[in-house]
Amino acid sequence: MLIIFAFFYILFIFLIVFASFFIITRLHKYSINPKFTRPLLVLFIIVTIILVLLNVLLFTKIPFDDLFYNLYY
DSSP states (O other): OHHHHHHHHHHHHHHHHHHHHHHHHHHHHSOSSGGGHHHHHHHHHHHHHHHHHHHHHHHHTOOHHHHTGGGOO
16 A cells, blocks of 8 residues: 555656646746746745655655554454
């Protein structure tokens, strides 16, 4: 069961990275005020990395063995 969740979670992380890359390229290419492009990109990247790391940390703390304990007995 853990393998299935891990597979979908890794797929989820790749989708987040892909979406973040798409957002970064659009922010860089279509910025209204070029003066704020670099600080905005840095802020977006830092916040995204923090949120993804917190998400991974919390995901690894889920007790999958105990979560579906009643299904097997």
